Amino acid sequence: MTFSQLLRQEVDSIWEASFHHPFVKQLGEGTLDLASFRYYVLQDSYYLSHFARVQTLGAAKALELETTARMAHHAQNTYEAELSLHENFAKKLGITQEEKDNFIPAPTAYAYTSHMYRAAYEGHLGDIIAAILPCYWLYYEIGERLKECQPEEPIYNEWISAYGSDWFRTLVEEQITRLDTIAEKVTAA
Numbered sequence: 001m002t003f004s005q006l007l008r009q010e011v012d013s014i015w016e017a018s019f020h021h022p023f024v025k026q027l028g029e030g031t032l033d034l035a036s037f038r039y040y041v042l043q044d045s046y047y048l049s050h051f052a053r054v055q056t057l058g059a060a061k062a063l064e065l066e067t068t069a070r071m072a073h074h075a076q077n078t079y080e081a082e083l084s085l086h087e088n089f090a091k092k093l094g095i096t097q098e099e100k101d102n103f104i105p106a107p108t109a110y111a112y113t114s115h116m117y118r119a120a121y122e123g124h125l126g127d128i129i130a131a132i133l134p135c136y137w138l139y140y141e142i143g144e145r146l147k148e149c150q151p152e153e154p155i156y157n158e159w160i161s162a163y164g165s166d167w168f169r170t171l172v173e174e175q176i177t178r179l180d181t182i183a184e185k186v187t188a189a
Helices: 003-010 012-018 022-029 034-061 065-092 097-101 107-122 125-146 154-163 166-188
Strands: none
Touching: 003 012, 003 125, 003 166, 012 125, 022 034, 022 125, 022 154, 034 065, 034 097, 034 107, 034 125, 034 154, 065 154, 065 166, 107 125, 125 154, 125 166
16 A cells, blocks of 8 residues: 555545535536535635646655756646636626735634645655645546536536646646655655
8 A cells, every 4th residue: 555545544534525515516516506606716816826836836845856847847837727727717706906904814724724835844745745735636537527517507526627627737747757756755764
């Protein structure tokens, strides 16, 4: 069993409960109130901007140049793909620049980004990946599970298509493999 499989097994009940959360279920059904999705877009845009920065800190802490390049690539993908997707959502949902300027993150968004930064500043690359991977991985699995849903709301379909895509799966699998490789090296040492 790999390290990532062990971690995933340890949190299985919490992980599986995520798929039954009302937000996720309603997103797939197309019954999610747009105001709730709007709130999510603001919170997740905040999170993603910090997620990208933490990935660059991971790039700086990587011991191999190839890993530095790949972590930087992940940060760039977050900026170019995920944040641009959220910017597109913001436009469609009528989120104004004033709202963005006066945005206050929810305690959970703030706590998770703080956790990622703590891992980045106090830990090594394995700590950083362990801090960022759960969100990455769970978003992919939610997108994958909701692919068949086809909600009538186009924005929800865009979200599902992006996070359930082969492109996103490849990014997640790369980070899972990287975490497992680091864990193997630490265990062998």
